[in-house]
Amino acid sequence: MIELTHFQILSGFLFAIGLYGVLARRNAILVLMSIELMLNAVNINLIGYSIFMNASESHRALGHVIIIFVITVAAAELALAIAIILRLYRNKSSINTDDINIMKW
Amino acid sequence: MDSNNTIGLHAAWVIPLLSAAAFLIIVFSMRLVGFFFSDRNKLAMLAPIVSITAILAGFILFWLVLLDVLNFDGGSISMAWLIVGPAEIRWGIFVDKISVAMIGLVTFISLLVQVYSIGYMKGDRHFEWYFAIHALFATAMLTLVLADNLLFLYFAWELVGLGSYLLIGFWWEKRSAAEAAKKAFITTRIGDVCLLIGIILLFRETGTFNISEIFHIAESGEINNAILNSSVLLIFIGAMGKSAQFPFHVWLPDAMEGPTPVSALIHAATMVAAGVYLVARMMPIFELAPEIMLIVMIIGLITFIFAGSMALVMNDIKKILAYSTISHLGLMMLCLGTGGVAAAIFHLIVHGIAKALLFLGAGSLMHSISNETNIWKMGGLRHRMPITAVTFFIGAASLAGLPPLAGFFSKDELLLSVLHDGQYVVFAITLLGVFLSALYMARVAIVPFFGSVPKNLAQSHESGSIIWVPLVILATLSAGVGFLILPLGSTYPGWAEFINPKHHFEIKPWLMILSIILTLIALILGWSIYVKKLVSAKQISQFIPYLHKTILNKYYIDDFYQWVIDKCILTFGRLVALFDRVVINDTVVDGSAISIYLSALKTRVFQTGYLFTYGAAMAIGASGLTILWWVLLD
Numbered sequence A: 001m002i003e004l005t006h007f008q009i010l011s012g013f014l015f016a017i018g019l020y021g022v023l024a025r026r027n028a029i030l031v032l033m034s035i036e037l038m039l040n041a042v043n044i045n046l047i048g049y050s051i052f053m054n055a056s057e058s059h060r061a062l063g064h065v066i067i068i069f070v071i072t073v074a075a076a077e078l079a080l081a082i083a084i085i086l087r088l089y090r091n092k093s094s095i096n097t098d099d100i101n102i103m104k105w
Numbered sequence B: 001m002d003s004n005n006t007i008g009l010h011a012a013w014v015i016p017l018l019s020a021a022a023f024l025i026i027v028f029s030m031r032l033v034g035f036f037f038s039d040r041n042k043l044a045m046l047a048p049i050v051s052i053t054a055i056l057a058g059f060i061l062f063w064l065v066l067l068d069v070l071n072f073d074g075g076s077i078s079m080a081w082l083i084v085g086p087a088e089i090r091w092g093i094f095v096d097k098i099s100v101a102m103i104g105l106v107t108f109i110s111l112l113v114q115v116y117s118i119g120y121m122k123g124d125r126h127f128e129w130y131f132a133i134h135a136l137f138a139t140a141m142l143t144l145v146l147a148d149n150l151l152f153l154y155f156a157w158e159l160v161g162l163g164s165y166l167l168i169g170f171w172w173e174k175r176s177a178a179e180a181a182k183k184a185f186i187t188t189r190i191g192d193v194c195l196l197i198g199i200i201l202l203f204r205e206t207g208t209f210n211i212s213e214i215f216h217i218a219e220s221g222e223i224n225n226a227i228l229n230s231s232v233l234l235i236f237i238g239a240m241g242k243s244a245q246f247p248f249h250v251w252l253p254d255a256m257e258g259p260t261p262v263s264a265l266i267h268a269a270t271m272v273a274a275g276v277y278l279v280a281r282m283m284p285i286f287e288l289a290p291e292i293m294l295i296v297m298i299i300g301l302i303t304f305i306f307a308g309s310m311a312l313v314m315n316d317i318k319k320i321l322a323y324s325t326i327s328h329l330g331l332m333m334l335c336l337g338t339g340g341v342a343a344a345i346f347h348l349i350v351h352g353i354a355k356a357l358l359f360l361g362a363g364s365l366m367h368s369i370s371n372e373t374n375i376w377k378m379g380g381l382r383h384r385m386p387i388t389a390v391t392f393f394i395g396a397a398s399l400a401g402l403p404p405l406a407g408f409f410s411k412d413e414l415l416l417s418v419l420h421d422g423q424y425v426v427f428a429i430t431l432l433g434v435f436l437s438a439l440y441m442a443r444v445a446i447v448p449f450f451g452s453v454p455k456n457l458a459q460s461h462e463s464g465s466i467i468w469v470p471l472v473i474l475a476t477l478s479a480g481v482g483f484l485i486l487p488l489g490s491t492y493p494g495w496a497e498f499i500n501p502k503h504h505f506e507i508k509p510w511l512m513i514l515s516i517i518l519t520l521i522a523l524i525l526g527w528s529i530y531v532k533k534l535v536s537a538k539q540i541s542q543f544i545p546y547l548h549k550t551i552l553n554k555y556y557i558d559d560f561y562q563w564v565i566d567k568c569i570l571t572f573g574r575l576v577a578l579f580d581r582v583v584i585n586d587t588v589v590d591g592s593a594i595s596i597y598l599s600a601l602k603t604r605v606f607q608t609g610y611l612f613t614y615g616a617a618m619a620i621g622a623s624g625l626t627i628l629w630w631v632l633l634d
Helices: A004-024 A028-052 A057-092 B007-034 B040-072 B097-120 B127-146 B150-168 B175-206 B211-219 B225-242 B251-257 B260-268 B271-281 B283-287 B290-313 B317-337 B341-368 B386-400 B406-421 B424-449 B465-485 B495-499 B509-530 B537-543 B545-552 B554-606 B611-633
Strands: B075-084 B087-095
Touching (some): A004 A028, A004 B611, B007 B040, B007 B075, B007 B097, B040 B087, B040 B097, B087 B097, B087 B127, B087 B150, B097 B127, B097 B271, B097 B465, B127 B150, B127 B271, B150 B175, B150 B225, B150 B251, B150 B260, B150 B271, B175 B211, B175 B225, B175 B251, B211 B283, B225 B271, B225 B283, B225 B290, B251 B260, B260 B317, B260 B341, B271 B317, B283 B290, B290 B317, B290 B424, B290 B545, B317 B406, B317 B424, B341 B386, B341 B495, B386 B406, B386 B424, B386 B465, B465 B495, B545 B554
């Protein structure tokens, strides 16, 4: 039988992998993918609570609503991020995040 | 509104409004009308027409007010202005014998000066503006004499100051004129501030600004004596500033920088009269403070003698007249200090007419001799300018106190009032001042008109009729107005009783003879010095050279003030500026900005620009917050 704990463990794993990807990878596309992974980890966590929480129908539906929002935002964000990365590549011929350090003072 | 209001009372509040309307019309509509006139000179003539119509209408209404006062004893009208807590402040006018006399003087002198100015100011670049400020000035002064409460009076008082500032600095392109205007404004401002404090003190004690209510409360003894004394003193300091009493007299001689008709107006009817009027108006509370009355008397006496001595040695015709004005104002204050309101107001009127005459005469002189003001460079002008000469003589003789001209009667009243006070030392010094004033009047009248004509004045000629007609009118009045002192029939009991029913008309023959003798001695002395050259003025001045030099340098008072301003005030100012620069600007304002800039230089290395640094910071921060939340929650 699948419990809330399983959802949480899966979600935690995915989140940790995502975090590791964001911090450790140097390829901008991979960083982006890791961010997506983190977002989906949160989604899984939310859906788990939505299913197993001891609450009314309408309250539980709230979890689904938030997930749809997250997916929408993630899609929009992805489009923007890909565009930025494309421009970066055009300008610098590289998508290595170590080469992109102009975002300071 | 009061129940006893009559036509005269309603006429009274219209008088200042007319001039105010003239001011607004000239200032705001002249440009509009300009579209319909191609000829600028014709357009410029509209301004005097507007302002003179207003003041002429005021002068006509004055007779209505006068009739009303003679029949019904005046009264007051007011309307609500502000209601603040328990205090109600009202706009109001108060018509009594003093204010009606002042309205007559102000409208009449303003009317003549404005007519004269058409001739005198012809072709000036700011011709319209000149008449606009004249109208404003008249409004302010008329409001001042009519105001029934101190706040309203203070309003008008400040407007008078503004008007004089604008008029003295009328030729502001000239640096000295701008400086003189500034000096007049700042000097009188010291007095104004004191006046305001005095008014506020009275308001705090009585809860009202209304003058008659204040008198009522003061007379019932409900005001703390110390506060009454200090507020009366402060009000007197305000009057000293406006009336150019020692030590605030320095602005008046410098005010000669304005156009000459302006000097006539300021010296005769408006600016300087305001201080004397204020003291006369507030006399009931001055009388409750005998110590302050003594101060008023002493200040008046000092000013009288001290300005008279300066008038005796100046060489500039306008300066002589200016010091003579200060001296006569001192005489009025001296008389007010002895409680002689009727005599002081009478002398104010007589002096106003005579001094307007003298200034307009001096203007006529200067106009025909290319603006020369040094009396020693004039001479023999009585043949060239007979009308100016004769009218000037009448004005000077009136102020010198020669019977039967007006000045003789007013001076006699003043002396009588001083004598009644019983201070014989003061009386003796006053007689000395009377002698001085006759002597300098002889000097200023004789030197330009007698002797031989200097070569450079060969072209001089009599001024046009628009200039001499006002002179003749003023001269006639200056000769005749003195008879107002005498009782005329049953309706008019003589000036003194008209102003204050407790007084009675009286004559002391020995006093009259004494003052006539003094005047005659002075005039004969003047004649023998300046015409017959029997006595050399130079020898007299060399007899006591230090005194002569001191007086010629205006007793070094101007220099002393300049020294105080340069050394004390400016040094203090520099200190304040230094404090501002070093402490406020460099330390507090710039200092905080610089410290943030420097700390930013140190801390900005945390901003690496690498993505993973920011990511790690976010991750650590988020987990830190989570742990914190966890710990705090348990």
